Every structure is written in C-alpha cells, then in structure tokens.
Amino acid sequence: MYQHILALAFAVKQINEDTKFLPNITLGFHIINGYYIAKMTYKATLNLLCTQHRFVPNFICDSQKKIITVIGGLVTEVSAIMANTVGIYKIPQLTYGSFSPAHGDRTAFPFLYQMIPNEDYQYRGVVQLLHHFGWTWVGLLAVDDDFGDRFLQVIIPLLTQNNICYAFILRTPKRTYVDEYLNFLLRHLDDYPVLMDRKVNACFVNGEPPSWHNLRMLLFYAPLFSLPPVGKVWIATSQWDFESLSVQRLWDIQNFHGAISFTVHSNQPLGFQNFIDTVKPSWTNNDGFIQNFWEQAFNCSLKISSVKSKTLCTGEENLENLPHTLFERNMIGHSYNVCNAVYAVAHALHAIHTSSSRHRRLLEGERLKFQIIQPWLFHHFLRSVIFNNSAGDTVKFDENRELIAGFDVTNWVTFPNNSFVRVKVGRLEPQAPPGKELALNDDQIVWHRSFNQVLPLSVCNDNCYPGYSRKKKEGEKFCCYDCAPCPEGMISNQKDMDFCMKCPEDQYPNKDNNQCIPQILSYLSYKEPLGIILTVLTIFFSVTTVLILGTFRKYQDTPIVKANNRTLTYILLVSLMYCFLCPLFFIGHPGKVTCLIRQMAFGIVFSLSLSTVLAKTITVVLAFMATKPGSGMRKWVGKRLTNSLVLSGSFIQVGICMVWLITSPPFPDKDMNSLKEEIIVECNEGSASMFYCVLGYMGFLAIVSFTVAFFARKLPDSFNEAKFITFSMLIFCSVWLSFVPTYLSTKGKYMVAVEIFSILCSGAGLLCSIFFPKCYIIILRPDLNNKDHLIRR
Template identity: 65%
Template sequence: MKKTVLIMLLLLVLLSHTVCKRHSTVCSINDDDLLPISHEFYQPGDLLIGYIVSHIFLVYDSPSFLYQPKGMLSKEPMSVTKNYQLPLALVFAVKEINENPNILPNISLGFHILNCNSLAQITYKATLSLLSTHERFVPNFQCDIQRNVMAVIGGYLPETTVHMADFLSIYNIPQLTYESFFPRQAGKIRFFSLYQMVPDETFQYMGIVHLLHRFRWTWIGLIAVDDDNGDRFLQTMVPLLSQNNICYSFILRTPKRTYKDEFIILLYRLQEQYPVLLESKATVYVVYGEPPTMHILRMFLYASENLPLGGKVWIVTSHWDFESLSIQRIWDVETFHGAISFAVHSNQPPGFQNFLQLIRPFWAKGDGFIREFWEQAFSCSFKISSLHEENERACTGEEKLENLPGMLFEMRMTGHSYNVYNAAYAVAHALHAFYIARFQHRRLIDGSRKAFQNVQPWQLHHFLRSMSFNNSAGDAVQFNDNGELVEGFDVTNWITFSNGSFIRVKVGRLAPQTPHGQELTINDDLIIWHRSFNKVLPLSKCNDNCYPGYSRKKKEGEKFCCYDCAPCPEGMISDQMDSNACVRCPDDQHSNEEHNQCIPKFMTYLSYKEPLGIILAILAVSFSMVIALVLGIFMMFRDTPIIKANNRSLTYILLISLLLSFLCSFLFIGQPGKVTCLLRQTSFGIIFSVALSSVLAKTITVVLAFLATKPGSRVRKWVGKRMANSIVLSCALVQAGLCTLWLSTSPPFPDKDMFSLNEKIIVKCNEGSVAMFYCVLGYLGLLATVSFTVAFFARRLPDSFNEAKFITFSMLVFCSVWLSFVPTYLSTKGKHMVAVEIFSILASSAGLLVCIFFPKCYLIILHPEMNNRDQLIRRKK
C-alpha cells in the first residue's frame, strides 16, 4: 500500500513538471493582472537568501472603478537612494561568506532581492515570488529548477513585516526583519517564525524618558503617523511620560502617505495644525520616526518656510536614518541640526568601504536597482535622447559614491544595513550548525551539496534560536527567547551642513543588560545643539524653573508640569530647582534670606555684653548705690526724731529688702543656669514680700499710733515693735511657703525655646509651673493692694506725723508697674521678657525708694531744723 502511494505521488510530480515545462501558461499567472515587481537583484547559488527591500517607490493614483487596475501605476519611480546600501550589505555579506572556507564549505550562497512598495498587494506578490520559480510567478509551486530559499530578510516598515509574515509563517520559513516590530506579544503568537535584528522597541521608549530626565525636559511635543503604528507608539509613550512626571504640549498626527493625488491633501491637513506648533512652548519634539512620517514631515517643513520651527531639539526613534528621496536633495536640513536619535547599533565590517568604491553602473549583471539609483543620486541620465532639460547631463559611469552627500548615500555602514549584514551571517551560521549537527558522523562522497538537497527552511529555527557568534566587526550576535537581537541602541547626535551633508556622532549608549538606572550613558560634552541655542543647554518646560527658595504650586486647570512658584515660608527651604515642596529646617537651624539653605540658629539671652543688659545692670548698680547711701544716712541720723518716729527697725528692713531687690536683678542677666533659675523668681518673690510687708507694717503702725493717742484707747497695747515684726515675719513666711511648694513640685530649670523666634534659640528659665509663678506674683499684688488701701485711708492724718501719704503714692506706683507688667510680659519673647521683668523690679523698687525715703532725706539733709520733737508733735491747726 505504501509503495503504491509513493509511486502515485512521484507520477504527479513528474506530470506537473512536464506540464510546467511544455505549457508554462498553465501554472503561471499573468503579471498584467497584478501590480508588477519593478526591480530585483538575483544571484544564483546552492542555497538562497530572500530579501524584500523598499528602495524604489512607485507613486500610484488613487484606485477608482472608472479605470482598469493596470492604469494605477505611474511611470516615474522615486528612489530612496540611501536605501541602496541595504541590498549592497547583503551582497557584501554573501560575498564574504562564500569566500570564507570555515562557513559552509563547498556550498555557494545566493540571494534574490525584490523591491516592494508600501502597498500590501505588492508585498504579498514579492513574498510569493520568492517562493516561486525565478522569472515566473507560480504561487505555491516551483517549475524548471529547484530553488532553496532558506530564509527571507525584510520588513522596511512594521506593516511590511506583517504582510511578509502572513505567508512566510504558513511555510514556517525564517523571517529576519531589520526594522522594529512593535506588537511583540501578539506577533510572537501569530508569527512564530519571525526574528528581529533589533532589540525590543519599547526599550528605547524608556531610553527616551531617561534622556528627557537627564536634561530636565518636562514639556515636549509628540509627533507620530496617523495609523496603527502611531497609535501603539502613543499608547505606550503617553503613560510612560505621565508616570515619569513629563507632560506633552501637543500630539501631532502626520497623515499616512498613500497615493499620489493625496499629497496635496496631506499638506493641507498638516497646515491645519499650524496653531498647535506656533502656540506651543515646547522646545523638544519626540518623533516616531518611521520613514513615511519623516518624509511627510520634511515635506511639511519645506512647504512651510515661514513657520518658525528653528531652534528645536528633535528626538527620533530608531526607524529614522536621515534618508531622503532624490527630489529632497535641495531641501534644507538645517532644521534637524543637533537632532538626537536612538539608532540601531552599528559597526564597520572591514572592507565594506573598499567594496562600495568598486560599485559602478554595470558592476553586476543581475542588479536591477543600480540604474535608477545612479540616475537619481547623481542627477544624470543613461538615455541620451531624453536629455532635454538644460540641467540634465549624461551619466559617465565614473561618478563616485563617496562624493554624494550623506542624506543620499553613506559610505559607512548604517544601522539598518548592519542588521541586514548580521541577518545574512545569522542564516549562514544556522545552516553551518545544521550541517555539523546532522552530518558530522557521515562521510559524504559528493561533498556538502547533497547534504543540503533535502533541507527544509523550518529546520533552521532550532539553530537560529540557539545561535551565537561574533561577526567580522567584533560584535556578538544572539537572539533572546522572543526572537529579538540581544543588543542595545546607540544615541546619535546629527550635525548637518549647508551642502546637504551631515555627520553622525555617537554620544551615548542604551544598553538593556546594565543595572537598573544605568541603562543610558551619555557624554554631554560631545553633543552639539542647534545653533540657535548658542552652546547653552536647551530648556523645555511649561514655564520657567522654580529656583531654590521656591516650590511648585499647581495651576488649576493645567497639566501638572505647568505650575506657579511660591516662596518658601519662614523656617522652610528648598535647595533644588523645581522642588515639589519646601522642607522644614531642623529645630536648631533656620532658613536664610533666600530660603535655600538652613543655617544654625544662634543662642540669645540677656547678656552683659549687649546695650540693653549693660543699661539694666548700670541702673541696678546705681539704685543699689543710692539706696546704700540712703541707708547710710538713716544709720547716721538714726537717733533723730524723724527716723525714730516711724519704727526705725522697719525702715532698716525696708531699705535692706529694697537693696536686695535691686541686686536680685543680676540673677536675670547672663546665660541662665540651674542655680540662677532656681533663685531667680523665688528670691525676687521673697524679697519683695518682705519689702511690701514692711510697708504694710509701717502703714499699720502709723494708723495704730494715731489711734493710740486717743484717751482710753485699747489700741495702745498693739503699738510696738512686736506687732510690726509679726506682720513682716508672717507675710514673708507665707511667700516662703509658696516658693518652697513651687521648688518641691515643679521647680524652674534652664530651657531652650527654638520656635518662638525664627533665627534664634532663646535660652531661658522655664518656670516649671506657670500657676505657681502667678501665685507668687498674685501674693505680691495682694500685699500691695492691702498696703495701698490702708495707706489711702490714713492719708489725711496730720502731715508732720504721717508718712501714709507717701506710702499711698509708692503703692500706686508699685501697682501700676506690676499691672502693666503682666500683658507686656506675655506679649514679648526672648530676652525682652527678662528685660521687662528687670525693669518692673527696678521701677517698682525705685518707686518705693523715691516716694517713701526721698522726702525724709530732704528734711534730714536740707531742713534739719524740722527734724525735732516739737515739729513731730505739732498738730495741724
């Protein structure tokens, strides 16, 4: 049964081969029914590598039901002259492989290069043509000769890659694309035979974000083609920008180029977006740089010469290679001077430039691209009869590629050409690995050719996935599990010249294998910006920077990158540009005037070295000397009637307490310590209570003395030193008890107030218990009030025997001083609080001294005649 099936299959194959040989129209399709493949380059070999390139563009009219399909094709092709290096890279790689005895010995590699346009039907036809008989379009069948297409290179655009993969995945033929293929996950499932000679495209988007962060560009414009690829770019890029605190000013969608008569419509659509570009403050434009996008964008800029788009920083994705159509040679490229692109990593294989120098119009018989390339690159013609225009000249064939400007052709291998070069070597190494794995234990009589007679393309997948080698330029070539090249991107700075030439300077590297945060390395010194920036780093922000000392404040209704600058409040700083918030200084530091630095606070207290402390100390010493003088006078005239009349011992107690009150002012001056804080308020309270109780005792003594003069008065027994001493002692003991309770429960202690004053640390005595402090003051106020009341009612007694009137005035001064003390004390801070209390002590003590003792001194010194007994006992008439 098996033999019968095999014989029938063999007969079918022989029959079909005979039919194809004798009647070619049976298995071929008329090319007139399809859009033709315009250009190709074929070199036979034992094994073939297919390549679909987009080098020659044919402009189509819009389809219409009024005309036959064959009338859609225009006759004038346009050459993207720079793309001619792509097929040359494959030719050079195949040449090197065939000359290398260590790779596929005795096996010749060939290639079949076909040109396609962006239209899907042409790409489909070109793909099927690689799987058909050469020069005969027979889909899914090969006639005449056996063609072994082992792999196909191609995919100028993502949609071209998809169109090719629609067929190649059916046959499981390896497809190596040298352009980015964005939908990785979906593509991995749908196109399992696809390999990318470039890294993951989304990785370079993170590289763009890192680049924007490096130069602090937070306000940018986004430009992408208006199709599915542009949508995917924006769907990925916009969230990335938002997550990294970068805003976009606008999104410009360039129309997708389709047919010839739509070019004018494209320009009109772009001109409608003039206001977006004119009103934007963005200096940086991020462009999804597919070639159609860049061609239309350049067309737009060329047609809009009056649009002030100079002085922009263009950041372009890796698709762009600064290529130009031949008609764009006269277009100004100054706009893109200083542009930065994430270019596919490239290197220079040895001998490539020498190979290019040998290229001439008739250098290879099968090259179907050279004619259009040569004519459009050098602006000449091989048809002498068609030279009608004055500027046209005949092609001599001796023109040199190295004389062409860079946007038309480069002598150095570009990134895309380098990918094609590596793709050819990847296929060759996979075939070589397949040969070694399968036939290393066999000895083949006819050499290696028979080993590959039955090899199928799908058998190479295992070897491609596990393949790893170093190319002639020294770079490692290896695929990851997703079929992507394990490689990074070069950061390239483009420098243009007025003659249309340019140079590309490699200024950095984007490497995925590096640790997180170190993926992007840039040498800023190598970057040359657009001439309008005058060698200054370009800025691209929604508004001016917020300098140190200010923080960003959100603008209502605007994006988060647009903000106002609010000055930092007291005690807070911002030491960086565009701080989101001000930070508070440590407690022992304060902000400087610019609010951009925290500086240490200096300690403040009432010192002997400052004017206020000196003045108060001089006043205290002066009053102390005065009261000491008064005390000396009183002791000198202690036996005179005026001193003996009002209880001499109380007078001495009062004078000594006033002297001590003046001296206790020194406890308040100087840096507070533990001892001074304990003695400061308690000493003042006890001394003043003694002084006030002495005044009270003197007042009561005066009253009792006059009451005792009445006949039969019982008050006489209360008159004497015992009564006065008891009053002084009891009143002083009450105050001493309060102070003892204060010191035992919550005593005062040295403290630092860091918050009351912005620039100073107040060194002070913390009162411990504020309630006890005011109890001490309140008790003094009570004594003063009682003394004032008693003295007030005794003020009308005869003058010669009465000092109650002077006590009344002294208590009035005392009460006025201390009543004004409380609000003043509470409203001041720092050393001024201490100064207020010292002043109150001095003023109240001075009031007692002046009002009570100065009149007596006046009489003792200036009117001694009045200091006698007769005057004292004289009654007022």
Template identity: 65%
Template structure:
C-alpha cells in the same frame, strides 16, 4: 507628488544536493520584478523590495493609492546600501572557513509593493513557483529564513504567511508593542529593541533638558495612532505636556496639492508657537518626505522659517530620490534622534569603493541606483526621461551626498549585516549539534543536509556571538535583539549633505533613571538658538523662592509662580510646593535656602543689656547710699520713727531686688534658671511684707495712743517680725513646691521668632510662676488698702501717705507688666520683667525714703523731737518712734 514605499526581504536558502533539478516557470508576469542579485555558490539568499510610484485620482489625502501612473517602479538610492551590506556579509561569511566550512551562501532579492495584498502575493511567490499556493517545483534553492521589512506593515503581512510554515523572519524594522506579541508572531526575530524603550528614552532626554512643553507630530495612520496612545500618557506621568498634535498624511497625490496647501495654512501657524521649541516626531522615511514637503510649502506661504529642535524616532532618515528631488534640510539642522547602535565592520568602505555599475552578475538594481545617484545615464539605460550625460562607470560612491548614499554602515544596514550573520551562526550551531550525534566518515565533506526552516528557531533563540565590529549579537526571551541606541545629532549643510554625530547613548538595560547618558557640549543646536540650550515650556521657570500654582482650567504644565509663604523655602526651580526648614535652620531673605538660626538672648554685651545692667547697679548703689545714711543717722528721731529695724530690712531687700535683676541678663544656665524667679519672688515678698508691716505698725501705734486702748500689747518689733516672716514663708513655700514639682530649666524656642533660636528659661509650670506674681500682687494690694485707709491719721504719726503712693506705683507697674510680658517674645520678655523689677523697686525706694533723706541731709533742723510732736510740721508726716 512622489513618496517612498520600501520593503526588503532576505531569504536564506541552501542546496540539498548536487544533482540537477528542473527549473520552474518564471512568475514575472504575475510579480513584475524578481532578480537573483548575488549568487556565489551553494546557498542562496533572496529578498524583496518596493519602489516609488506616482499615483493619481486618489479619493482622499489619507487613502492608499490604487492606480499607478507608470508600471515601472522607482527606487530610493540610499536603500541600495541595505543590499550592499548583505552582499558584504555574504562575502565575509563565505570567506571564513571556520564559520560554515565547505558551504557557501547566496541571496535573492525580490521587489514588492507597499500594498498588503501584494506583500502576500510576494511572500507566496517565495514559497511557490509558479504562483500556486503550496506548489513547489523541484529546484536547487530551499527557503530557510527571511530577512525582511524596514516597514512594520510589510513585516507583519509577510509574517502572517511565514507563521504557517514556521519560517524564521529576521525583521530590521521597528515593531510596535502590539506587534511584538509572540503569540501572534512566533516566528519573528526583531533586529531592533522594543519601540517602548525609545519612548522612555525620549522622556529621559526631555527631562534632562527640562523640556516640559513639546509638540507631537505623527503619521495619520494606525502606527501614528499607536504612537500617540503610547506617548501621551507616558509624557504626562513624567511631568511633560504636549502643546499640539499635528498629523501628516502617508501618501501625497498630484491632485491634492491644493488641499495640502489649505491644510498647511491651518497647521503651520501652530508649529510656529514661540513657547514650543521641541517637536517629538514619529514616522518612517515616507513620513519624513511628506513632512519636508509640508514645511517647505509652509515656509513659502508664511515667509517664516521654522527654527525648532526636532526629536525624531529611529525610523526617520534623510534620503532623497535623486539630485533633483533633494529638499533643503536646514529646518532639521540640530535634530536629535535615537539610532540603533552600530559600529563600522572593518573592510566595508573598501568593499564599497570597489562597487561599479557591472560589478556583480544579476544585480539589476545598480543601474537605476547609479543613474539616480550620479545624475548620468548608463549605456542601454531604460530610463530616458531626460537627456543626461553618459556615466563613465568610474564614479566614486564617496562623492555622493549623504541624502543619496552613505559610506558608513548605519541603522538598518547594520541590522541586515547582523541578521545575515545570525542565520549563519544558527546554521553553524545546528551543524555542530548534529555532529555530536552523527559521526561523519573520514574524508566526507561536511555539509548541512535536510535543513528545515522550523529547525532554526531553537538555535536563533539561543544564538550569541561577536560580530566583526566587536558587538555582541543575541536575542532576549521575546525574540528582540539585545542592544542599545545611540543618541545622534544631525548636522546639516546648505549643499544638502549632513553629518551624524554621536552625542550619547540609551541603554535599556541600565538601572532606572540611568538609561540615558549625554555629552551636552557636543550637541549642535539649530542656528536660531545660537548654541544655547533651547527652552520649551508653557511659561518661564519658577525660580527658587517660589512655587508652581496650577491655573484652573489649564494644562498642568501651565502655572503661575507664587512666592513661598513666610518661614518656608524652595531651593530648586519649578517646585510644586515650598518646604519648611529644619528646626535649627530658617529661610534666608530670598527664601531659596535654609541658613542657621541666630541664638537670641539678652546679652550683657548688647546695648539693651548694658543699659539695664547699669540701671540695676545704679539703683543698687543709691540704695546702699541711703542705707549708709540711715545707719549713720540711726539715732536720730526720723530714723528711729516707725521701727528702725523694718527700715533696714526694707532697704536691704530693695538692694537685693536691684541685684537679682542681673540674674536675667546673659545666657541662661541651669542654676540661673532655678534662682532668678524664685529669688525675685522671695526678695520682693520680704520688701512688700516689710512695707505692710510698716503700715500696720502705724495704724496700731495710733490706736495704742488712745486712752484705755487694748492695742498697746500688739505694738512692737515682735508683731512686725511676725508679719514679715509669715508673708515671706508663704512665698517661700510656693517656690519650694514649684522647684520640687516642675522647676524652671534652660530651653530653646525655635518657633517664636523667624530666624532666631531664643535661649530662655522655661518656667516649667507657668501656673506656679503666676502664683508667685499673684501672691506678690495680693501683698501689694493689702498694703495699698491699709495705707490708703490710714492716710488721714494725724500727720506727726503718719508715714502711710508715702506708702500709699509707693504701693500705687508698685501695683501700676505690675498690672501693666502682665499684658506687656505676654505680648512680647524672646529677650524682650526678659527686658520687660527686668524693667518691672527696677521700676517697682525704684518706686518703693523713691516714695518712701526720699522725704526722709531730704530732712536728714537738707533739713537737719527738722530732725528733732520737738518738731516731731508738732501736729503741723509743714506737711512732713513722721510717726513717733516705737
């Protein structure tokens, strides 16, 4: 199997003088390839790159190979654009007389290997020729700066040596947070932001689409482990879980194909998890190749394609070795990634259109690139592995699929372009700084003399300029480029080509929570989702009206949905708990929003209020009718019997009792609350004390009729009036204390009934309210006991039988009132009290006055004195008039 190891080092050099120097011995026997790719003038820039090798006899899947099958390296066609971007930058810099006047730049590109040991050798070869540490021949080129390494390991290993000489290195590969330590790597300037920004951006993107269940894919190496250590806690802190972790090897060998297939057989079913539709993948182009091989073999073994959303880090790229090794990209259709923000420098595509096989002297890479990209053979080609058609040399780069070459400047190519300009601007800043202290002789050529690499640091740290594409280039205090990321949507096609679509932006400098902006409508998803935003979660969303209950022993992203408790709501999906509404609001039926509560009181317009009001008015009219009869027949014996005045007082108090029940119907106000309980208590006290006075009068009258009785002096209106006044005064005193200490007031009960605000009269002091009821009960019980004891007196003088029965009804009503009143809520409490008032008043009215009305209206012949003195009057008991 083939894999890619790529390293690009760009070296800024300059000419110290115009004199001829002795050239050094070529080190190609020690370092296989060293080519001057582009050398237009005074200043030379060099670089280093690695190629593809085929290895065998590797001890394990993860180990770096130690043998190569061929001695000749193989390059990746797409990486050739890095060199062209640098060449284009040099052409622009040299053609701009205002940037570095009277000075030209060139560069040198060196090839190296993925192995760290050979990277060290390559770096030393740049510092010394021949390959002898710290030995440098006198030559024209002087190393000033290094632009290098899209691979982290390459940049780190090169920096280890460059730090000794304090030579600036501008790396366009991603550095991990550990490798961004300025104490370990003081001479490195990163052309990309810190990778931690990407990880946080990924979290924001997952939160934007509400993806809480993602799979993690990483290379099985130190970088992959660092990725997992950084990402897993970050996801957890933001409510996102990982469903699985798949590690892919960084090298693949022909001898391990069988082992890989066995490994795929175990891992591929994990990738097919239906709940996990989003994969967060970390890796470099090498890892992408391996992943594509794994997926291709997995689909072939399981006969099931993988339709998922891939979110990949900025190191990934779609590239291939040649037209024969380009694998199907349909699995990655609709993938998302953060790519380094870039614009197209004007003139770059025109520059690419002029590239031909022999377009520049010393370009030893274009032959291999041309043959691989176009599948043809150039004359004198050293690659004769298979028979190919002869290249015409007029092939167009724009006709090459994107996996081999792209006409637009993206990602690393744009960073190489900016890095070259950064060095040029640093040299210009140095030149301008020196001119302040040193006046040049008139007509002298302005050149940069005796520039040492360490001198550039001061100017690179503070460099800030606008490149030709309009972007500002400057570094932060940690030596990282201050820039943003583009959110790129990768749209692939069946012919192996693809299109990058910018669908958003990630700005690390934006306020927290606003770093990510997305245009959702522009995103193309994998074909398996039919352009519907994919779901990736352990279980379905908990809809509003329910809450997430953690399942014991499972990941926190896996939960069950439970309805909200009564009186609580959840107005969003996936709420961790339900919440209460404000006091004036209550949950709707679905418990997903709060709605205003309905005001509840016993209204005169509702059926219950109307019925109770009609009953009260009807009983009032009946009482008025009875009172009218008694007034009309006031001189008859039956009316005069048992104190006519007490009868009038009782009838009037009963009328007021029926009317006072109307105070309980309707919306309670301040005056109504003050009046209704106190009026009810005093009026009822008058009625019951009147009944008590009647009962006592009967007993005293009977006792006064006995010969020699001393009770005659107690019989009369004065005694009855004293009883009524004293009993009523006590109740009035209780009411006065109540009103002066804690009077009733209008109130709203928000909690007793769900969805309703009960408009009520707060009793102020419930103790005083029950004192009033207790006192009335005491009077009723005394009246009942006195009437009960006097029930066997002679019939013609006895009204106590009817009073006894009326008091029995009265006490029964009010004894049942207390538990009923306490067990009801809202307007039904008021209805219970009204009913008790009407029932007890009607009981007094019916039991005491119905027999008398019967005689007055229907049996007038019995309403005479002769009948009254008869001891047996057919069951009608009337006391003699007093």
C-alpha cells in the same frame, strides 16, 4: 537603502572567507523588495517559501530554497507581515529596524528577534530630552495609519504624565502608489499652518517611514503655495533617516539643520570601507539592485537610453561624490544591525555545529548536514547567542528577544550641497539607573539657523520665575497658565512651580518670595546695648543696697536705726538686694534651670520684701496704739508678731510657687511665629494663670501695705515711717499695674526687658522712699540723729 544590501553582502562575505568559523559551510542570501506596500510584502515573503522559479507556497515540487532565517524589515508593518507568514513555519526572523506592533501585542510574534532595543525606551528618552531643555509645548507628527495611531496612543499619555503638552498633531500620508500618495499629500497642505505656531519650536516625529519623505515633501511644496518656511527642532526616533527618493535628490534639506534623533548605536566594522570601494555596476551579476541604484544616484543610464537628458554611465563613477542623502560610505545604524544579524545567524549555526559534533558522529566526514536543520531547533540556539563583533560591541538578546544595547543621540548638521554630518551629542542607555538613562553634551549641539545658536524655547507661555506659581487658565491645557505671585509667608524657589510652599519653621521668606532666609535667635543678651544697660542698673542698685545695709550696720546703735525695728530693716535690705539681682536670671540665653528659677525667685524675694514692709507698717501702728493709757495692744508689740507676718507672707508665696512647679513648671521654648525674621528664645511660663497668681499675691501684699500705711501716715513723725511706706507702695502698685498691659503688648526680648524694668523700678521705689531719707540724716545730718531730737519732734 542600498547600503543595507551592501552590509548584508559584506557580512556574508566576511563569514564565508573565515574557514575556521563555519568549516565546509557556505552562507548564501536571497533579497526580495516589498516596496513598503502590504500586498507586495506578502507576495515577496511567500516567494521566499516557494520552490525555485515557481510561486507555489507550501509545496515541495522542485529543488527548494534552504532558508534558515529571515532578516527584515526596516519598518514595523513590513516586519509584522513577514512575521505572520514565516512564523507559521517557525522560521526565526531578525528585524533590523524598530518594531512597534499596531496593537502593542508582541507575544503574537514568538520567532521574531529585534536587532534594536524596544522603541518604548526611545519614547522615554525623548521625554527626558524635552525635560532637559525645558520644552513643554511640542508638536507631534505621525503617519496616518494604524502604526501612527499606536504611536500617539503611547506617547500622549507619557507626555501628560511628565507635564508636557502637545500643541498639535499633524498626520502625514501613509505610503501607497504614487498617484494616490501625491493627492493625499496635497490635501495635507491644509494642515501646514499649524507648523507656523511660533510657540512650538520642538516637534517630535514618529520615525517610521515614510515620515521623513512626507515631511520633506510638505516643506518642499509649501513655498509653491506661498506658505512661509518654518524653522523647528525636529526630534525623531531611530527609524528617521536622510535617505532620499530619486525625485528628492536635488531638494534642499536645510529645514532639517539641527535635527535631533535617537539613532541605533553603530561602529565601523573592519574592512567595510575597502569593501565599499570595490562596488561597481559590474561587481556581481547576481545583484539585481545595483543597476537601479547606480542610475538613480548618478542620474545616468547604464544602457543606451531613449531619454536624451540622461548621459551614459561609465561604471567608474565614485561613490564618494554622492550627497549623503543618496549614499553614505560610513556604516549607519540599521546597516550595522543587518551586519550583526548575519553574524548572529552564523554564531547560532556555529553553536549547533559544536553541539552536534560533541554528541553525534555522522558517517559522511563526521559533519552535520545543515540542510536537515529544523527552524525551531535553530530558534533554540539563536535566542542564547552572545558574541563580540569585529567592532568591539557585544551582541546579546534579552528575555524578550530584543538586543541589549543603547542609542546614540545624533545631531544632524546639514550643508548646502545636500551633505550632512551626524554629530554624536549624547547617549541613551536603557540599562542605566532610573533618571540617568540620558546623557547629553549641550555644547556640541547645533541648532537650526533661525535660532542663532541660542537654545530654542518651546513653551506655551513664558516661565513663571521664582516668587510666582502657575495658575491654570480656564479652557486651556495645563501647560498654558498664568503666573500668580506667592501669598504672604510663602515662596517658590524654582521656575514653573505648581504651588508656593512654606519655609521651614526656622526660616522666613525674603521680600521677593523666592528664597528662605534663616531666622536669627532673639533673646535679651548681655552683649547688646539694652542688655548692658539693664545689667549695669541691676549691679548699681544691688551695690547701692549693700552700701545702705553696711551704713545701717555701722550706725545700728543710733536712734534712727533703732526706732523702727533693726531686724526688719536688715531683712528688707537683704531681700531688696536679691530683688535687684533677680534680673540677671532674665538676661542671657534661656536655659532649663534659669527658666525654673527666675519667676519663682522674683516672686518669693519680692513677697519677702512686701511682707517685711507690711510688718514694719503694722509695727508703727501698734507702737502708737500701745502708748495710749490702758491700751491692750501692748501685748502685740514685739518680735513674735513681726516674725509671724514676714514668715507667713513669704511662705504663702512659696506655696504658690511649689504648686506651679508641680503642676506646670516653666521651660525653655522657641516662638517662631510672632516675629517674621526672628526666632524668639524664651521661657514658656507653663501656666499663665500661676504666673498671674504670683503677681496677684504680690499685688495683694502691696495693697494691704499701702492701705495700712495710708491710714498711719499722720501719726507722729518720731515713730512714723508710714508716709514713706505709703509713697513707696504707691510707686510699687503704679509700676506693676502698668506692667500687665505693657507686658502683654510686647514680644520677645522686649517682654523680658519690661519685666526687668518693672523689677528695678519697684525695687528702687522701695529703696529710695524708705531708706534714702534715713541715709540723709545718718550721713549728712548726724545732728538730727539723737534721741532728744526724735522725742522733741
């Protein structure tokens, strides 16, 4: 591109005009075109090393060119050819384009400097770009040569590691002579249909020339062979440029509207626009390129030509009128690199001059004779160069002799007159923290017109939305998959998840399996209706028991109260009152203390009640038997036997509870699995066997009481509570026998409610069966509460 030549001339001119920067030194340059062909590039490089006007490399036969460094080239192949040659002489080389050796070995070029960061950064940036837009099914385009092979060897594993697949690989012809090139290109038209894949809307192009020219020719010739046009998002590395060949000057570039590329960061040096305005065919006699450029750009001839279709150039044509594909007035990235390369050389020379002036004084005006500087010495100063250029950017090389800089993400907006605008839509900073290298402004991006300014999709199939996971298709790449709904109890909360996942322990999936919902804590609360009802019943029966106890205390000297052992009656009523209060330990949020107390308290007080009932029943039997003449049972009738029965029956249960507390005490627990939407806050009984031992012992006391009372039910009514006890024990046993299966078949707070209901029912059975008939007589039929009546009965 002619602008690179102008950038070189501009930088040299600026340096030479600054008399303070390199005093008494004038920089010069010599430009040779290699035509992007290997043997021409070798010849051009060797020509730089020859004596003036003679192609005799490595011999000093005449006045020799004073070469201190080489700048070039734009593409890897040219740079590598030059490096292989000038490196023999340890001449530093500054390449202003990307440098990616075909075999990946950079150590073979110890004197090569890159005015652009490592190309691998761009590859990683492209991967982040694809991830940013969700493009996982892309096309790859590379030139059919060693460097294209190297590109594919690097990019394909990188895409795979980042869950991106390539749908196709299109190899375009390498640069060669025109006749071979056109034949090769026409053969590649057979590959054109792969570009028609509608699922592939993003194509990554290796930017090494001649990729742009190849792709442009392919899209230009396609309609001539009745092939339909394509609308893609072309993504390219920094080598991509819209420079046109002379034959392409009038070709449409609308196919590339909305393309995205990583371009070399550039600014506009002061004075460059004014310098461009001075460029005319006659501006210098030493420019061997301007005549060719001027005639091709303006399609005219500077000399009288035999070709009648060409007009004569005036020499005053305006560069502003040229399409951007032929010439851009603003300094672009690679021209900016050429300019920085020249200044890097100048600063290295300045460093040599400063160092030498400090340590050496020469006789001839005390100045350094630059013609005797050895290239290896210049290399030593060049690699440590650091300066700020006139545009305000810092120029510095890293340890690998690569420029420390970033890339601009450029969106190419084209117009029908073959002009275009480079819109900066982001930035790639290789030095940024991992994952933060790429910054994009999506709102500024213009897409190809076929997408109607809607974000294009480039995926093998539609996304798997939350609630589904990806399922591999047999025989297909991993980017092509089916969508399977998440199994029961699992969710996916993002698109295209590889597998569904379980919710945290305290959460459960919603019905769409795309979100976890926190489980609510579930326990029998005082605030809910069931808890309120049970609390009211608990208080009611407790108060009722207290009232009955008060009634019996008031009428303690009446025959019906005295008839069946007042002490046992009081003990039974007090124990029943505590039985009715036990449910209060079961209602509310389970705590450590309540879990330890509630089953123990329930078991002990109920055992006390049942022991008292058993004592009352045996008292009735013994009293009847003692009334028979000559009976020896009279000695057993008395408080000693009843107290022993009550205490022994209760202490056995206390012993069972103590063993329970020592071996495996109850504790607060959370059951997160039994109910889907709730976390059951409960008391873990610690040892289920000990819990059933407590219930079993209560059942044993109840059965013994029932058996004794059953056989004593027909004794004379005057002394007999047996039939009431029999009925109460029948209720008690029925309640607790039905409790076990019901308790085991319920969960959470309803399990607690079943136990509370059983406590209340069994306690109410005892209270009502034994004491309500007596209360009836005491309160409503006091006439029956006399000794004569009881004896008569």
